Amino acid sequence: MSCMLVIAFDSNFRPYVIKLLIDGAHNFSIKTYIIWATVYLSSQMISVISAAAFDWLGTLYHTSYRERIAHRYLEQLSKYEYNFFQETLAGTLTAKVTDAFNSIPMVVFITMNMFLQFVFLIIIASIIFIKTSYLLGIIMLVWIAAFMTLTRRHIKNSTDYNKEYAQCRPKIFGFLTDYFTNILNVWFFSEVKNEKNRLRVITQDFIEKSLKFGIFLRQYYFSYGTLVTCYVALIFVILGYLSLQNEITPGDFAVIFMINYKIAEKLSEISYKLIEFTQQLAIATNAITLLNKQPKNDSKTNFIYKEGTIVFSGIDFAYIGTKEKILENFNLTIAAKQKVGLVGVSGSGKSTIINLITRLEEPNSSSVLIDNQNIANVSMESLRKHISIVSQSAIRSRACRLKRTHNLAILFIDYL
Template identity: 30%
Template sequence: MDENIKKIIPFAQKYKSHVVWNVIHNILYALFGTIGMVMIFPVLKVLFNNEEKITQLPTYQGFKHIDSYLNDTLFYYVNYFSETYGQNYALLLTVSLVVITFLFKNLFGYLGLQHMTKIKTGVLRDLRAKMFKKIIELPIPYYSEKRKGDVMARMLGDVNEVQNSFFMVLELIVKEPLTIIFALIAMINISWKLTLFVFVFIPISGFIISKIGKSLKSKSTKAQQENGYLISVVEETLSGLKVVKSYNAEKYFSNTFTNSINRLYTLTNSIGKKNNLASPMSEFLGIVVISILLFYGGNLVLVDKSLDGSLFIAYIGLAYNILTPAKAISKASYQVKNGLAAAERVFEVLEFENSITDKETALNLKSFENEIHLKNITFSYEDDPVLKNFSLTIPKGKTVALVGQSGSGKSTIANLLTRFYEVNDGEILIDNHNIKDITMESLRNLTGLVTQDSIMFNGTISDNIKLGLTEATDEDVINALKIANAFEFVEKLPNGIHTNIGDSGNKLSGGQKQRLSIARAVLKNPPIMILDEATSALDTESEKFVQVALENMMQNRTSIVIAHRLSTIQKADKIVVMQSGKIVEQGSHEELIALNGTYTRLVNMQSFE
């Protein structure tokens, strides 16, 4: 059994009652399908007026003789109706039995499909839920290597392909094979010589069809990877549409997209060609066998007189009845290969080992009492270290500002403090607890983060601000907005705090979004505040108002301020000047100015600007 099928089984076990009922109904579907074809035989007997004359109701002699018992019982009643009411009543009886048999066949087919639908939609729901849980649990470094569009394609397209293709396995191992098996049993009872041809046909047909679909899985994998790339191009283009338009780069992105859809077009056509060939190929092979059966069986009927003509017609009906499931099996086997390729991509994400997780003994830290200590930290995103043997102590209630040129490692410290990334060497301690020994939930409950990018979600202003404190009231939201100097513009909006701000907050200006980000952190009210270029998107006037608000908010609160504009951190208790991942100077604004070193040079450069 394929490994990916084994991985799907635990998801299906939750719906095992539906699986059992699906199997039962499929067995009955196959059984009544065969009985329906066999029932054509007595109809033909009545039509040609050569039905068996059985005048006594047969006696049941055990399951071994069930076929002759049922046959004799049927012909007893056919004979009875013919003699009592006329042949038209006998014909009505046999035709009615055919109709009832096929009614049961289709009823059980419907019930089987109903249970299959519940299995498929249930597993789809559970897979998507687990997939989404996994993708938001995966560490930030995972997404710096993977395209978001590819992850989206796996969650939406590939999971859907698993649902559509995988559960055809139940059809492959129960419904269609049993239809073939029951038909073959009936055919052997009619003529074992004729049935030998069918036994030859099945393996030959299977061999030819498997040869056609040999490379299907690898091509399906390539097509799904290309589909992920395609979604990535669309997602990136829409996210950066202003840049695309301002640089007249529409043609470049259109070419990128066109190249991708052309590659997908070629792959899909190649897959489709093989998929489309399976059904007609199996049908043609079946018709070849039926033609041989017609020739050989016709001789048995017309020349040898060893086979009844009515039985032979019923036999051909049974033989043709094998073609439909044979086609379904060949088509389903191809689709299962598509499903295997999709499942491989889904489980690649689900089984990705998250390197940043809570220890089993992790402590749920409720409060922050003393200090944060970064002790001999070394960290690199790839090969070159961003921080080198970096040490810093941040006492409770103090504001420490990190300044320096771009690439000096300031924002990296914010990433490490929130445990978005793990340190390579050294340790980060909060009240002498290594943050690796603290649950991530409690660590992030202690910290508030305002990032350089004002990340907003499609929804109301209230929804965006209450992200970290969902039980907050409208009054709490308004107070947070006032502190962040944002209420003045919010109250002028059509629905105030209940105004929808659009996708990524695109109905607001950059400065307005930044103030809402600050309000979100204010409402959460954590003991440790991390401000990563928090005022970078504000105009000069707004910056002054927000700066006062931030200073009020940061009183008696531990704050790590990563700043580009040095004018915003002059009142910090300690300013740490960084260069190439190391501390080159630290002290208050006045102390650093007196040193007349790197900090003074940075201040003079900004003053000149």
């Protein structure tokens, strides 16, 4: 905050030094001139140091803030139920987390760097203007109010475009991530042509929304450019009139014009940054929706491993949104240290049984017992500490290895 205040003060102070030099040039001695020149250069150096300090502090802040964002998403998403990850593409999740990682700190940075610095600039400029001419100070404030009103209307319109853009963006990166992650399935169980058609549909939607946004930007920048040009022309007219009436000095003319030019330049910069701000805000908001889902309350009771006896007693199970039962009145007892193979056609419930043991799924009725403990009443973390699973993908990659600390081992082989 202090760095921004110094930068804003310097933006107006140096033009004011130029005013003093112009107005007093005919009376200045070499010594006085050197003093004011030193003041000017020192002010500029302080501004450079402040800008460097602001960037350095911003880098430190961004790094630590991004670290907290990554841990926050990891912690929250790890609590979600298994069906959430079945219904949401892994690539889409990754894209949204990446958006949050990049966009949330950027929104904060733009807010601090652009808007707060501009507020400081206007406050200091108003003081200088009112000392010179009340009329110029009032005109500047009216113009800024008109600029902000127009900006507010444009932001409201751009928000809808940016929401659509933010929703399309992770779909593209999500699709590509999942495509390359499952490249073997694409080659052997699907057609590359079909996947390309899917990508074409996704990108076409993105292109249509981007074109609409491009038309909006054209109107947006033309409006702002016209407004800034009209304001600068008005300032020229007023300054010329006041100079002819001998109501302002040449130094006043210079300082007022320079400050107005700087404000106009800053407002133009803000008009460009506002689009980036609304885009980043929409992307961040879309990414934050991942955290809106309430995770299922987990038990605080720890699972206590004894022997490893597993009992299914009258289990019924059907996936959410379907009426067909995968398991109905299913009974099975697996003794401690017993090796069991589940054999059946695809869709007969082999994976479902494993998912029930690991609590990736919950039975619709009855319960699964391990060592006479209803696993629905123990924490999932404490239960899964005692279970090792080697999936088909791990077998294919020849990277499977069971931890010796795990007591229940499950091996997936489903090639037939």
